[in-house]
Amino acid sequence: MSLNKRSVVFFIIILFTCLWRFGYAQTAPQKIEELISAYADLYKFNGTVLVAEKGKIIFSKGYGLKNAKDSSRNDVNTIYQLGSITKQFTSAIILQLAEQKKLSLDDRLSKYFPDFPKGDSITIRHLLTHSSGIYNYTNDQKYMASETTKPSDREKMIALFRDKPLNFSPGSKYSYSNSGYLLLGYIIEIVTGKPYEKVVREKIFIPLKMSHSGFDFSHLNNTDKATGYTVFTQFVKMPGSIVDSSVAYAAGAMYSTVGDLFKWHTGLQQYKILTKSSTEAAYTPYLFHYGFGWAMDTLFEKKIVEHGGGIIGFNTIISRVPSDDVAVILLSNMNVAGLDKLSHSLLAVLYNKPYEIPKPKTEVELNESVLKEYVGEYELAPGFILKITLAGKRLKVQATGQPAYDLFAESNDRFFLKVVEATATFMKGPDGKVEKMLWKQQGSERPAKKIK
Numbered sequence: 001m002s003l004n005k006r007s008v009v010f011f012i013i014i015l016f017t018c019l020w021r022f023g024y025a026q027t028a029p030q031k032i033e034e035l036i037s038a039y040a041d042l043y044k045f046n047g048t049v050l051v052a053e054k055g056k057i058i059f060s061k062g063y064g065l066k067n068a069k070d071s072s073r074n075d076v077n078t079i080y081q082l083g084s085i086t087k088q089f090t091s092a093i094i095l096q097l098a099e100q101k102k103l104s105l106d107d108r109l110s111k112y113f114p115d116f117p118k119g120d121s122i123t124i125r126h127l128l129t130h131s132s133g134i135y136n137y138t139n140d141q142k143y144m145a146s147e148t149t150k151p152s153d154r155e156k157m158i159a160l161f162r163d164k165p166l167n168f169s170p171g172s173k174y175s176y177s178n179s180g181y182l183l184l185g186y187i188i189e190i191v192t193g194k195p196y197e198k199v200v201r202e203k204i205f206i207p208l209k210m211s212h213s214g215f216d217f218s219h220l221n222n223t224d225k226a227t228g229y230t231v232f233t234q235f236v237k238m239p240g241s242i243v244d245s246s247v248a249y250a251a252g253a254m255y256s257t258v259g260d261l262f263k264w265h266t267g268l269q270q271y272k273i274l275t276k277s278s279t280e281a282a283y284t285p286y287l288f289h290y291g292f293g294w295a296m297d298t299l300f301e302k303k304i305v306e307h308g309g310g311i312i313g314f315n316t317i318i319s320r321v322p323s324d325d326v327a328v329i330l331l332s333n334m335n336v337a338g339l340d341k342l343s344h345s346l347l348a349v350l351y352n353k354p355y356e357i358p359k360p361k362t363e364v365e366l367n368e369s370v371l372k373e374y375v376g377e378y379e380l381a382p383g384f385i386l387k388i389t390l391a392g393k394r395l396k397v398q399a400t401g402q403p404a405y406d407l408f409a410e411s412n413d414r415f416f417l418k419v420v421e422a423t424a425t426f427m428k429g430p431d432g433k434v435e436k437m438l439w440k441q442q443g444s445e446r447p448a449k450k451i452k
Contacts, residue, residue, distance in 0.1 A: 031349045032059045038357045039342055040064055043233050043421070047226075047332035048078050050258035051346055054325050055266065060258060066333065067227045068237040077224045079255055080331040081217045081242070082316050083309025086254040088264075089200050090184050091128055091293030095278040096203060102191050112187050116162060122170045124187065127180035128293065129286040135164035136177040148312070149218075152246045154186055174287035178251035185250025196250055208267045213256040215245045220255065228313015232334035236419050240313030240335070252311055258329045261318055265327040268320075283322065299344055300351045308340060319343040326350060336421065337443025361416050363408040370412060371395055374426050378437045378448035386424075386439065386448055397424065 032051055039045035046064035050057060062074030097103045103124065109132075110119030126132040137160040138144060161179040168175070185196040192199050197215045205213050214220065231238035245253035256264075267273045274282070282292040283305050289296045294305040306319035317339045319328045328346045330339050348355035371390050378386045380399075387398045388407075395415060398404035407415040413426045422441040429435040437448045 028349055029059045032346060033061070035342075035345055035349065035355070035357055036061070036063060038359075042358055042360060043334075044336060044338065044358060045330070045332055045342060046074070046229075046232055046334045046336075047080065047330065048074050048076060048258050049331075049346075050076070050262055050327070050329040051350070052262055052265070052325075052327045053350060055269075057262060064232075064334075065237075066224075068229070068232075068239075069227070074226065074333070076259060077212070077257060078226050078331070078333075079212060079220065079222060079224045079257055080226050080316060080333055081228060081311055081314045082254045082256055082331070083248070083252045083311035083314060084178075085256075085261075085307055085309040085316055085318055086248070086250065086252045087181050088293040088307060088318075089204055089254060090181055090188070090196075090250040091282060092273055093188050093196075093199055093203055094124065094128065094184055095274055095282060095292065097188070097191055099275060099278055103187070109183065112190050113158075113183070116158075118166060118170075124184070126170045127177075127184050129290055130174055130176050130180060131172070131287050132170050132177060132180050133166035133168045133173070133175065134177050134179045134183075135161040135167065136175070137161045137179045137182070148243045148247050149241045150247075151244050157182055157247070157249070158186075174290060181251035182249050188250070197245075200254075204264070204267075204273055207272060208260075208263045210256065210260040210263050213254065213260045215253045215255070217253070217255045218242045218244055224257075226314075226333035228311075229334045230313055231420055232336075233419055233421070242313070243311050248311060252309065256331075258331055261329045261331075262327060265318070265320055265329075269322065269325055299347060300353050302351070304347070306340075306343070310335070315339055317343050319347060321347070335442060361408070361410055364411065365393070366409045366412065368393065371409075373434055374437075376434070376450050377452040378439075379451050380439055380446060380448040385451075386437065388424075388437075 036045060036049055040063040048062040049059065051059040060076050062076060062078055064074055066072045066074045066078050098105055105123065105125040105128070107124050108120050109116050109122040113119055122132045140160060143160060188196050188199055204210065228240045228242070229237055230240040268279060271279060282294055283296065284291050285296040294307055297304045297306065302321050303323065304319055304321055306317060309316040313335060314333055315336050316331045320326065328343045330343055332339065345355040374395060375388050375390050378388065380386050384400050389396050389404065395407040396404040397407050405417055405419050407417060407424060410416050415424045420441065422439065425438040426434050427436050427438065435450055437450065439446050439448050
């Protein structure tokens with residue numbers, strides 16, 4: 001072999017080796033690890049993730065702390081309260097009962113609750129699709145702030161929304177209502193003559209061998225049980241109270257693990273729980289892209305069925321592509337917004353589409369004259385003031401009844417906090433003076449008018 005030929009062969013070997021290494025570095029599990037680690041490092045995710053395709057788990061791992069008190073860490077066995085993912089299980093039992101002709105989706109609410117106001121105009125289908133118009137009891141801030149940890153019963157829960165006027169004529173609009181799913185749970189009890197939790201266990205948990213799932217999270221005594229945090233940052237970790245199962249009930253009381261929810265996904269894929277026709281009915285969007293316990297979306301030209309869950313101390317999501325047997329499950333023991341974005345980014349990894357890896361915010365230095373413009377008091381809600389002061393070369397924000405925290409400049413008018421995931425954007429009026437601030441926290445942005 002000539003020298004030139006040997007050189008070419010040597011170059012090809014080197015090139016092949018580099019390409020192999022580059023390809024290895026870009027495998028889906030490693031991309032997932034990089035993405036989740038970036039979120040975890042920025043305290044945008046603290047929990048457990050599972051990604052599966054074609055019936056196989058390709059990635060499953062825990063991140064961050066299960067309990068900050070004893071420094072125990074999340075892993076694949078950590079048990080989380082799910083919140084509204086529970087609705088999938090409630091709707092599945094309703095559909096099972098419909099398959100068995102024990103009820104009809106067109107049954108009127110008055111059939112089960114004869115004295116319920118306008119019950120003749122509300123159907124089970126309306127309850128399933130959030131189109132009943134029934135007042136959502138979790139909108140009662142006074143109740144949510146003081147009563148959610150206390151055991152309740154059917155009569156007390158229904159009293160929270162029974163006599164509230166309907167938001168609209170049933171079937172005409174969409175409005176998310178946990179109250180509707182409470183009623184579905186009570187209907188299940190009336191039809192079966194058994195407690196709702198027992199029916200779900202008999203009809204779903206036991207057949208699918210979901211041995212780490214249940215409902216009474218308050219009294220769960222298990223070393224794998226996660227502590228939920230309403231604030232979880234590098235500097236502050238504030239545990240939240242546990243919502244009693246009788247309060248969240250059929251709308252959000254369930255607890256589980258990523259492994260058990262993968263069994264749930266597989267059971268649905270293989271029609272072990274519902275017939276194919278019932279499954280397709282559950283995935284059929286009505287108003288606002290919502291079906292029976294599932295929300296529908298399209299991503300990368302694929303139909304996605306998914307549902308998030310939010311309850312004190314926990315946020316969760318399960319996103320699935322039934323046509324490709326793909327599932328992404330994120331269970332987090334911190335209240336955090338944006339799990340849908342992370343879930344869709346994980347799907348982007350699987351489908352080789354672009355996605356964004358979050359980066360830490362960097363502080364910029366502003367002139368004192370600029371900072372002084374923002375000093376004042378801003379009313380976020382009646383009686384709730386955000387006071388902005390200047391200390392040295394940095395602004396501080398102090399909410400009514402709370403300590404003052406540093407604000408870090410991200411740009412000339414946008415600032416961020418490090419103790420919580422929140423930003424403040426100052427806005428000027430036509431006269432060039434600051435007139436309000438936009439306060440963004442937990443994915444919600446609200447204006448605060450400058451009053452002083």
